Amino acid sequence: MEPLETTQPTLVGPATVRPRWFYAPAKVRQLLENRDAIKSVMSLFDQGLVSGTNFLTMVIIGRACLAEELGVFHLLMTVILMSFMFQDALTSAPYRIYLQKKEENERKTYAGSLFVHQLFVCAIVLAILTGLYLASMCGLLLESIQAPLLPLFVLTPFILTREFLRRVSFAHLQFEMAILIDALVTGLQLVTLFLLARLDVLTVTNAYVVIGCACLVAVGLWFFLSPVERTYDWHRVLIDWRDNWSFARWSVGSLMIANLPGVLLLPWMLALKEGEQSIGILAACFTIIGVANVFLNGVENLIGPRSAHALHQGGKAELKHVISRATLFMGISMTAFVLLLMIVGKLIALALYGDDYAEFGDLMGWIIFVLSLHVLAGAIGMAPGNGLWALERPNGNFWASFVVMVVTFVISIFLVYFAEMGPLGVAIGTAAGTIAGTAFRWVFFARAFAQSPDTINEPAVVS
Secondary structure, three states: OOOOOOOOOOOOOOHHHOOHHHHOOHHHHHHHHOHHHHHHHHHHHHHHHHHHHHHHHHHHHHHHOOHHHHHHHHHHHHHHHHHHHHHHHHHHHHHHHHHHHOOHHHHHHHHHHHHHHHHHHHHHHHHHHHHHHHHHHOOOOOHHHHHHHHHHHHHHHHHHHHHHHHHHHHHOOOHHHHHHHHHHHHHHHHHHHHHHHHOOOOOHHHHHHHHHHHHHHHHHHHHHHOOOOOOOOHHHHHHHHHHHHHHHHHHHHHHHHHHHHHHHHHHHHHHHHHOHHHHHHHHHHHHHHHHHHHHHHHHHHHHHHHHHHHHHHHHHHHHHHHHHHHHHHHHHHHHHHHHHHHHHHHHHHHHHHOHHHHHHHHHHHHHHHHHHHHHHHHHHHHHHHHHHHHOOOHHHHHHHHHHHHHHHHHHHHHHHHHOOOOHHHHHHHHHHHHHHHHHHHHHHHHHHHHHOOOOOOOOOOOO
16 A cells, blocks of 8 residues: 655645634525626625615704704705705716725825815815894894804715715725724714604704714724824825816716705795795605615615726726616616515605695605605616716716706696795706606616727735
8 A cells, every 4th residue: 555645735625724704604605716807895884884874864853843843954965965965976977987096105295185175175065054043133044044054064074074074985996994984973862862862852952963963973084093094295286186176176066966956945945935934844744765875876886986997907897887787777676675665665654754744645645756756867867877987978967967857846846836846846846857867877878888998907905
């Protein structure tokens, strides 16, 4: 019998060097080894934290306060939401696109420039809040917004910066850091609001103080950990601003135009015409629809960077693959969501907000159903919108958003001021505008895709 050859390579590694999940079922091992799948789950989980926090915040305020107070909270939140969109379009959107093209030694300086740009955004938003306060004092706007605006003058920069840091973390595919700061905000914000509600001292002003302070703590933690390396070259700040603006002007314009009527102008116009109660009803319905943001925004946080990676690493074929799969997945999921709300939307609204909203039950049921169509259309148009950004054709998004603005504004104004349909009129106008904009977005994406080269040079990997 020949001796055993001990110099042959070992076919199976020693148990001591195997990862713990080595003994898991095959499907589980494949999932754990798939980095894209893990990051997808992390992105959805993080957005679940954010959307869930926003949802529960509105429910707590809606149950603890009157419908009029919920309306005031929502009106000021529309300004913050528009600020988020403006901030993302001006800073984060070009950052996640152009970061792919930067050399390793340029990325730190580019990141430093972006943080300086963020200060400029905060200054603009504070100026807008000041204008709202002065308009209210002059009787041009609702007097009820004055008290909640006072703490926002101090805390709005932290609210904006927390959202900015989330987007920066996504651009670097640092989903763990985004989850950390969002989990911190979720815990601090919801626990404090719940305690104030139980003590019967929760007001709109107190709510914004809690939200701002929670964001302040999260921002402080992020800068303490400093996960993104950055250097500040003041000569490069203006140069990077000019480079970003060549892209951002289209994304800023498209986002502002698409969302300005539905998110900002129409709620304020509805409140001025019918009072805070009417906008409170609309806000309650938007909150229920906002549950879909757990899915939509989580997928978008992944599609944006993934589209840019796909184009620069695999060319148009890979980009098409990413866009088509994302659209199919979101379309099927949101169709199920619409059917669910068609059946139980009214019951969900009354269960969440209680007997104070019982007289508005039928109206809220119709508003929720119509707004679910708006969400479905937006989901179908999300992937081609990100595809246009990846192809560096943001002007396509701009013109599609222009269609959204015109259709939304015209239909809503007619239904609210002439047909006197109140919040339901705003919901119908919002859904109609989104459907029209999605159709045009696909047309512009198909045209840009056909005109672009098959491959993109200068591939880069985000560190």
